[in-house]
Amino acid sequence: MAVRWPDGALSSGVACGIKSGGAPDLGVITFEEATAWAGVFTLNAAAAAPVIWCREHLGEPIRAVVVNSGNANACTGAAGSKAVRATATSAARVAGCAPDEVLIASTGPIGIPLPMDAIRAALPRAFAATGPGVEPFAGAITTTDTVIKTSYHAAGGASVVGVAKGAAMIAPNMATMLAFIATDAAADRGLLHATLGPAVQRTFNRISIDACESTNDSVFMFATGRAGRAHPDDLGKAVEAVCGDLAEQIVQDAEGGTTLVRIRIGGAASEESAVAAGRAVAASALWRAAVAGADPNWGRILSALGAADRSVDITRVSVSIAGVPLFVDGEPTGELLAAAAAMESPDVTVECDLGSGTGSAELLSADLTEEYVRLNAEGTS
Amino acid sequence: MAVRWPDGALSSGVACGIKSGGAPDLGVITFEEATAWAGVFTLNAAAAAPVIWCREHLGEPIRAVVVNSGNANACTGAAGSKAVRATATSAARVAGCAPDEVLIASTGPIGIPLPMDAIRAALPRAFAATGPGVEPFAGAITTTDTVIKTSYHAAGGASVVGVAKGAAMIAPNMATMLAFIATDAAADRGLLHATLGPAVQRTFNRISIDACESTNDSVFMFATGRAGRAHPDDLGKAVEAVCGDLAEQIVQDAEGGTTLVRIRIGGAASEESAVAAGRAVAASALWRAAVAGADPNWGRILSALGAADRSVDITRVSVSIAGVPLFVDGEPTGELLAAAAAMESPDVTVECDLGSGTGSAELLSADLTEEYVRLNAEGTS
Numbered sequence A, B: 001m002a003v004r005w006p007d008g009a010l011s012s013g014v015a016c017g018i019k020s021g022g023a024p025d026l027g028v029i030t031f032e033e034a035t036a037w038a039g040v041f042t043l044n045a046a047a048a049a050p051v052i053w054c055r056e057h058l059g060e061p062i063r064a065v066v067v068n069s070g071n072a073n074a075c076t077g078a079a080g081s082k083a084v085r086a087t088a089t090s091a092a093r094v095a096g097c098a099p100d101e102v103l104i105a106s107t108g109p110i111g112i113p114l115p116m117d118a119i120r121a122a123l124p125r126a127f128a129a130t131g132p133g134v135e136p137f138a139g140a141i142t143t144t145d146t147v148i149k150t151s152y153h154a155a156g157g158a159s160v161v162g163v164a165k166g167a168a169m170i171a172p173n174m175a176t177m178l179a180f181i182a183t184d185a186a187a188d189r190g191l192l193h194a195t196l197g198p199a200v201q202r203t204f205n206r207i208s209i210d211a212c213e214s215t216n217d218s219v220f221m222f223a224t225g226r227a228g229r230a231h232p233d234d235l236g237k238a239v240e241a242v243c244g245d246l247a248e249q250i251v252q253d254a255e256g257g258t259t260l261v262r263i264r265i266g267g268a269a270s271e272e273s274a275v276a277a278g279r280a281v282a283a284s285a286l287w288r289a290a291v292a293g294a295d296p297n298w299g300r301i302l303s304a305l306g307a308a309d310r311s312v313d314i315t316r317v318s319v320s321i322a323g324v325p326l327f328v329d330g331e332p333t334g335e336l337l338a339a340a341a342a343m344e345s346p347d348v349t350v351e352c353d354l355g356s357g358t359g360s361a362e363l364l365s366a367d368l369t370e371e372y373v374r375l376n377a378e379g380t381s
Helices: A049-056 A077-095 A116-128 A135-140 A189-202 A232-252 A271-283 A285-292 A298-308 A336-342 A370-377 B049-056 B077-095 B116-128 B135-140 B189-202 B232-252 B271-283 B285-292 B298-308 B336-342 B370-377
Strands: A009-014 A026-041 A062-069 A102-107 A149-155 A158-165 A178-183 A218-223 A260-268 A318-321 A324-328 A347-353 A359-366 B009-014 B026-041 B062-069 B102-107 B149-155 B158-165 B178-183 B218-223 B260-268 B318-321 B324-328 B347-353 B359-366
Touching: A009 A116, A009 A135, A026 A049, A026 A116, A026 A135, A026 A189, A049 A077, A049 A102, A049 A218, A062 A077, A062 A116, A062 A135, A062 A178, A077 A102, A077 A116, A102 A218, A135 A149, A135 A158, A149 A232, A158 A232, A178 A232, A189 A218, A189 A232, A232 A260, A232 A359, A260 A271, A271 A285, A271 A298, A271 A347, A271 A359, A285 A298, A285 B370, A298 A318, A298 A324, A298 A347, A324 A336, A370 B285, A370 B370, B009 B116, B009 B135, B026 B049, B026 B116, B026 B135, B026 B189, B049 B077, B049 B102, B049 B218, B062 B077, B062 B116, B062 B135, B062 B178, B077 B102, B077 B116, B102 B218, B135 B149, B135 B158, B149 B232, B158 B232, B178 B232, B189 B218, B189 B232, B232 B260, B232 B359, B260 B271, B271 B285, B271 B298, B271 B347, B271 B359, B285 B298, B298 B318, B298 B324, B298 B347, B324 B336
Parallel strands: A062 A102, A178 A218, A260 A347, B062 B102, B178 B218, B260 B347
Antiparallel strands: A009 A026, A026 A062, A026 A218, A149 A158, A158 A178, A260 A359, A318 A324, A318 A347, B009 B026, B026 B062, B026 B218, B149 B158, B158 B178, B260 B359, B318 B324, B318 B347
């Protein structure tokens, strides 16, 4: 199904020459009117130049967003900041707005000078190509993604549409991931922020591919207001549903990944400690390699849980893989064969009960494969 | 050079049938007299049954140590604790001492019942085979290690001898690693503890292979006293030198590893934050995969530093790889070709200056290879 932006927003995707082979690498979103927005950004101290630009413009209505793939413009020093400002200035000239009304996002390799001339030359073509479909934009922002990622949910009489890209350096605290969410509901930036923050917390912040927090993670939400006011609860649910869809698509398309692993932690002292326990399992290279081999290696899960929280009472812990109880209240069950068979599925659920409280959380993660190592040893990403 | 235990200590290594193919898997160390000792153990809440036993016996002089490889006896429930007690009792009978005078250590896969009968049957043979050489013992405690690991340093007129095993699940906070260090210097448990703790902190606790903290990490130190008193400074230096040698040998023999990476952090706010920054780089799957490909991907180092410490001022950070400055005071240098050539070495040094203080630390780590994933996806470890 072709997904379209809500009324008031258009986008495009073109090739400007950053990526080799003429692949699309420059996307723009335009708004007919000055539009309220909210953003959640990486907490990495090495945040990319475009992230710093967007943070500085939080709260100001905007008219356009320019996104390039193939280059993160991160750790590029003073030249990187200058490139962002120059991109905003060039885009503003084409769009007929002020540079401060233009947001910028970048994704790709770190530390390489952004080829500004290529972007500047392509901006008129990118703005001229805008239309209501999201696919050209969704394609232009991908890096090693193998599929585009979109989602749509209704919010009362309004709509919420999202587009994201993955695929590695994914452990958002706020992954490299970018997401752009637009609604035609009317919402000021206060409501947008109050809606987006918790949704990101429960979706994008609960996925991990390689436990590497990126320099460029950004989630944007825009409200064109064309459909009038939606009930905040309806809007909140739709935004969280869109974020959840996109987060799952990112993990499903994990670099080198073959298995989506849902890690459900229960019985934790708090939701926060459930998230920390889930993250520790998601980050374990040994457990992730076991998943690649369909090995129900619950010992590696327990080892990760015990390293993450030294106060865990192992005699109260239970672990199931793919519905098969392997460790119950501190005792192994020996049911390895059934679990190994169930792990041949591309979608595996791990359930861990920590036996100490009522805190719970679900995280999405992926396996660690030889293909991931191959992709990331190649020296080009 | 054949390494021998200090006077007063003997050891052996035999095959008891835990490992397939008749490989040695049971080692014992015996002491002619009741001997003072100190131990530093994993902080993992899922600590193995033998670790719990040794912790309970800290402070009491001992007469023997029984070590098996091929089975960690971790997460094995009540049966695991019973197996430790039974091993100590059987060994005590053979050695003519009390069960409380026997320490136990295990290493291997987690969660599998320990084949007690095999160990019990082999103990008389193991005790009968003891001699002054360390090699048979060093071989019997290996898992996926490809070489045995031993070290010797003089401490004044006394000697310090150490034996260790690696090879994955290595991120000691206090790796699966076991180390046994003996001296013939006279030292009570207070001096031993005061000597061993800081040495472990600066050596074994500064290595990381896969950032997975094991359930079985244990470092033991024994003092037979046969050479009389050594100066505490001499003893401290020799123990730290032995621990440092063994730690480096463990990383050099990292599971699937092809490159030893020395991560030197300087300019940190404190030694503690330098260690944290170094650990973050050592743990980055993306950086470690880049090392496997001899890719001087300094951006992944910066990303790891910035995720670990959100207060880092990136404009004051500098990063060199193999002596080639790639990022200086917030600006990329573009010297990638020289760095890539230098990274073909099996021993690569990364220097990061955080520009915020005088704290420094050096950590040893390894690359992430397809072979590591293959080894750990096989379902047997």
